[in-house]
Amino acid sequence: xxxxxxxxxxxxxxxxxxCALGHLGPVTVEAMDLLVGRRSLAPAGSAGxxxxxxxxxxxxxxxxxxxxxxLP
Numbered sequence: 001x002x003x004x005x006x007x008x009x010x011x012x013x014x015x016x017x018x019c020a021l022g023h024l025g026p027v028t029v030e031a032m033d034l035l036v037g038r039r040s041l042a043p044a045g046s047a048g049x050x051x052x053x054x055x056x057x058x059x060x061x062x063x064x065x066x067x068x069x070x071l072p
Contacts, residue, residue, distance in 0.1 A: 001025065001026075002025070002026040002027065002028050003024050003025065003026070003027050003028070004027075004028045005018065005020075005027050005028065005029050005041065006029065006030045006033055009029065009030070009033045009034065009037075009039055009041070010033055010037075012037065012039045013037075014037055014038055015037075015038045015039070016037075016039055016040075017039065017040045017041070017042050018039065018040070018041050018042070019042050019043070019044040020041065020042070020043050020044060021044045021055070022044075029041060
């Protein structure tokens with residue numbers, strides 16, 4: 001299943017970077033969304049279990065939650 005990052009890139013500020021944390025599998029990106037907004041897309045890796053736990057702890061402290069859609 002391919003992930004379309006276009007809607008997310010369109011929310012990134014001029015000269016901004018969208019960082020993808022972890023493995024997304026195949027992705028689709030509209031080149032014009034990168035060019036027009038001078039945006040970039042960068043992988044961040046997962047930093048292993050300790051790094052992932054620090055991110056989750058920070059999200060918990062700041063009330064950042066995931067939007068999850070479960071499909072059959």
